[in-house]
Amino acid sequence: MIRLVDPLDRPGRAREFRCTVHGLCFENRYRLLGALHAGDPLILEREPENAIGADAIRVRTEATEILGYLPREISRWLAPQMDAGREARAWVLKIRSGCPYYERLVIEVSIA
Template identity: 40%
Template sequence: MGAPVFRTTVHGLAFEDRARHLHTVNPREELVLIPDPPGGQPDDVWVHIRTGDPVGHLPREIGAWLAPWMRRGGSARVQVIKVGPESVPSWKRLLVEVRCG
């Protein structure tokens, strides 16, 4: 497993109009992490808003170890740290903190 607490950006916001959800997301808000089912490549961990809509995924380097760990029963919580304006590149717009426990 990687670090028990870390900060990272959320990737994939630019696809499928996922960035439209960012106007509803606020700092300190808890989001939901959902790992891909086993057997898929790449092994992503998706970030969803509380209503269930995906906003993107954690970087692939993190998903490679976090998704299998979560599928084995590990739990992780994610909280918004910062939401950048539309002028910020999509892969840098949403900063989150992940706590593995």
């Protein structure tokens, strides 16, 4: 069994991390990738009413278009941090092609 550790609780660790965005295949959200570029800011929003999990964190563009969600392994520890008032910012790191949808959009997240 793998035990996930909150990286914010580990001394000497950066408060930034990279991850992919899941859910791009739903509602043809992957089509939005063509308008994104490295460095574009993204919005992270809590979605506690999500049917799949109350710790869901939605990723959207500044134009309010939903791209998908942070992976559950991340939202499990990040959601309580955001609920406690910590600010999470995100931006596009890179967009990949020729791979599964859940690996195409790589973002960087910073926690304050």
